[in-house]
Amino acid sequence: MDSLTQIVLGAAVGEAVLGKKVGNKAMLYGAIAGTIPDLDTFVGYAYDTITATEIHRGFSHSIVFSVLFATVFGWLISKIESKSAATWKNWSWLMFWGLFTHPLLDAHTTWGTQLFWPFDLRLAYKNIFVIDPLYTLPFLVLLIMTMRLKRDDPKRRKYNRLGLIISSVYLLLITPALKWITYNKFENALEEQSISYQRMDTRPAPMNSILWSANIEAKDHFLIADYSIFDTKPISFQEVPKNLEFADSLSGHTNLKRLIDISEGWYTFSEKNEQLYFNDLRFGKLDMNDPDAPFIFSFLLQEEDGELTATETERSMEDAESLLPELWSRILGN
Numbered sequence: 001m002d003s004l005t006q007i008v009l010g011a012a013v014g015e016a017v018l019g020k021k022v023g024n025k026a027m028l029y030g031a032i033a034g035t036i037p038d039l040d041t042f043v044g045y046a047y048d049t050i051t052a053t054e055i056h057r058g059f060s061h062s063i064v065f066s067v068l069f070a071t072v073f074g075w076l077i078s079k080i081e082s083k084s085a086a087t088w089k090n091w092s093w094l095m096f097w098g099l100f101t102h103p104l105l106d107a108h109t110t111w112g113t114q115l116f117w118p119f120d121l122r123l124a125y126k127n128i129f130v131i132d133p134l135y136t137l138p139f140l141v142l143l144i145m146t147m148r149l150k151r152d153d154p155k156r157r158k159y160n161r162l163g164l165i166i167s168s169v170y171l172l173l174i175t176p177a178l179k180w181i182t183y184n185k186f187e188n189a190l191e192e193q194s195i196s197y198q199r200m201d202t203r204p205a206p207m208n209s210i211l212w213s214a215n216i217e218a219k220d221h222f223l224i225a226d227y228s229i230f231d232t233k234p235i236s237f238q239e240v241p242k243n244l245e246f247a248d249s250l251s252g253h254t255n256l257k258r259l260i261d262i263s264e265g266w267y268t269f270s271e272k273n274e275q276l277y278f279n280d281l282r283f284g285k286l287d288m289n290d291p292d293a294p295f296i297f298s299f300l301l302q303e304e305d306g307e308l309t310a311t312e313t314e315r316s317m318e319d320a321e322s323l324l325p326e327l328w329s330r331i332l333g334n
Contacts, residue, residue, distance in 0.1 A: 001105050001106060001109065001130050001131070002034060002130055002131045002136075003038065003130075003132070004136060004140075005039065005103070005105070005135065005136045005139075006034040006037075006102055007031045007034050007035060007037055007141050008031075008034075008104070008175065009031050009034055009045070009101055009105060009167070010028070010030040010031045010032070010035065010098040010101070010102065010137060010140070010142050011027040011028070011030045011031040011034065011143055011147075011159070012027075012160055012163055012164055013030050013034070013094075013097045013098050013164075014026040014027050014028070014029055014030015014031065014033065014094050014097075014098055015027050015030065015032075015143075015146060015147075015156075015160045016097075016157075016160060016161070016164065016241075017030070017090075017093055017094045017097055018086055018090055018091075018093075018094045018239045019146075019151060019157070019160065019187075020045060020063070020151060020152070020157070021084070021085045021086050021090065022081070022085065022086050022151075022197070023150075023151035024083050024147050024151075024247065025081065025084065026094060027146075027147055028095060028145070029077055029091070029095070029098070030094060030097075030098045031098075032098070033073070033094070033095045033097075033098025033099050033102075034098050034099075034101070034102050036060070036069075036073075036098075036099060036102075037060040037061050037102045037103060037106075038060075038102075039060065039271070040055055040056055040058065040059070040060040040061070041056065043055060044056060044309050047145075048276070048309070048310075049240075049299065049309075049310050049311055049312050050255055050258050050259060050310050051216065052260070053262055053312075055115045056192055056244035057103070057111060057112065057114060058114045058117055058330070059104060059117050059118075060116070061102065061103035061113040061114060061115065061117075062103065062113075062114055062115055062116065062117035062118075063100070063115060063116065063117075064117060064118075065099065065117075066096055066099040066100040066103075067096065069091075069095070069099065070092050070096035070099055070100075071090075071092045071094040073092075073095040073099075074088055074090075074092025074093070074094070074095050074096075075088055075091075075092070075162070076274045077091040077095070078091050078276070082296050088217020093230070095302055103115050105171070107123040107124065107125060107286075108127050108128045108171060108175070109124065109126070109128060109129070109130050110124060110130075110203045110282055111124060111128075111130075111285060112124025112126075114123070120192050120247075121200065125176070126179070126201070126202065126203040126204075126207075127171075127175040127176050127178075127179045127204065127327045128171060128175050128204060128209065129203075129204045129205065129206050129207055129208070129209075130205065131205060132207060132208065132209065132248075133167050133208075134170060134209060135167055135170050135171060138163070138167070139163045139164075139166065139167045141163075142159050142160065142162055142163030142166070142241075143159075143160070143163055145159045146159040146160040147156070147217055160178040163328075174209070175204070175209045178204075178209050178210075178229070179202060179204075179212070181212075181229070182202060182227050183200070183202050183214075185227050185235065186200060186202060186212075186214045186216070186225060186227060186235060187200070189225075189227075189234065189235035189237075190237075192234075193229050193237070195216075195218070195235075195237065196217070196218065197216045197217060197223070197225070198217045198218065199205075199216075199217050199220050200214055200215065200216045200217075201214065201215045201216075201266065201282070202214045202215075203282070203284075205226060205284070205330075205331070206327060207327070208327075208331055209329050210228055210229055210230065211226060211327070211331045212226065212227055212228075213225070213226045213284050213328055214226070214227070215281050215282065216237065217265075217266075220241070220242060221239050221240060221241050221242055222239075222240040222241075222242065222266075222268065222281060223237040223238065223239055224238050224239070224240055224281070224284070224285075224323030225237045225238065226330065228330060228331055228332070228334070230331070230332055231333045231334050232257065232333060232334065233334045236290060240268055240281070242268050242269070243268055243269040243270060243271075244269065246269040246270075246276055247269050247272055247278075247301075250276075250301065250303075250308055252309035253307075253308060254308075255307070255308040255309070256278075256301075256308055259299065259310060261316070262280070263278075263280045263281070263282065264282065266280065266281040266282045266290065267279060267280055268281060269282060270298075275300060275302075276301045277298050277299065277300055277301065277313070278299040278301055278310060279294075279295040279297070279298045279299075280295065280296075280297035280298070280299075281295065282297075283295070283296040283297050284296055286323065287323060287326070289326070294313070297312070297318070298313045298319060299311060299312055299313065300312075300313060
């Protein structure tokens with residue numbers, strides 16, 4: 001999830017664990033704990049694109065990391081806050097839950113987490129987008145209401161608990177229900193249109209849980225589609241060729257296999273200006289209505305000294321911002 005959401009979750013967890021003893025300092029250190037796992041992004045700058053992608057949401061998002069570093073950070077905080085009523089064990093317990101709830105939340109996104117690192121198993125439930133105001137904003141409002149109260153005020157725990165309950169119900173009950181409903185809509189549409197397929201993968205569109213997208217794999221191509229719960233028209237499917245022949249000459253490269261593993265097999269190749277691109281389909285396109293629009297995650301492939309390199313293409317914020325009105329219109333139905 002985005003940094004703000006992780007800060008809010010970490011602060012609320014810190015308050016739940018230790019707020020009664022140390023007040024707003026529990027929120028402060030909980031918020032810090034909630035941001036620490038994402039520091040793996042900076043570690044990735046020291047590596048090539050493929051390795052950095054593999055590292056992201058790996059070790060730092062695991063149970064092992066949470067257990068090991070909770071005690072280290074807890075000890076450091078106990079030295080900094082030596083005059084507080086909390087002990088080293090108290091601070092370690094706070095840091096553990098702040099660190100551990102971060103990957104638990106990320107596991108519900110499309111990218112997922114390697115919670116059980118070092119095992120090569122990535123949990124990705126794909127029922128919430130990395131930025132979802134419906135999850136974050138009510139949570140944030142209740143957190144602000146909590147921090148404005150004295151630590152011994154009973155309303156403080158009430159507001160914080162309410163924020164945790166509302167956000168958890170949305171994450172664990174409402175969005176999975178919407179995923180199930182929309183999955184069935186896609187499945188029924190494929191059956192009604194007599195489209196045979198091998199597998200299907202669904203996820204929420206950016207910043208909401210009303211509009212959902214689907215990737216469907218057929219024999220020689222993929223299909224992509226979107227569906228809003230406010231839609232009245234039948235679902236239409238856009239064909240995306242796999243273009244595997246573009247990469248025939250690269251089939252022996254280990255780095256290509258690594259990219260395929262990262263994409264979980266949801267990938268196509270495309271050619272533009274005599275340059276070859278590897279496209280990860282799981283995150284969709286910048287423009288859902290444009291068949292020629294680029295994919296959000298695309299890598300330029302080049303051979304250098306017999307080795308295949310991948311460079312992630314830049315995504316313009318201006319392009320993303322221009323699509324917000326279109327996204328909002330699509331959320332409201334066709």
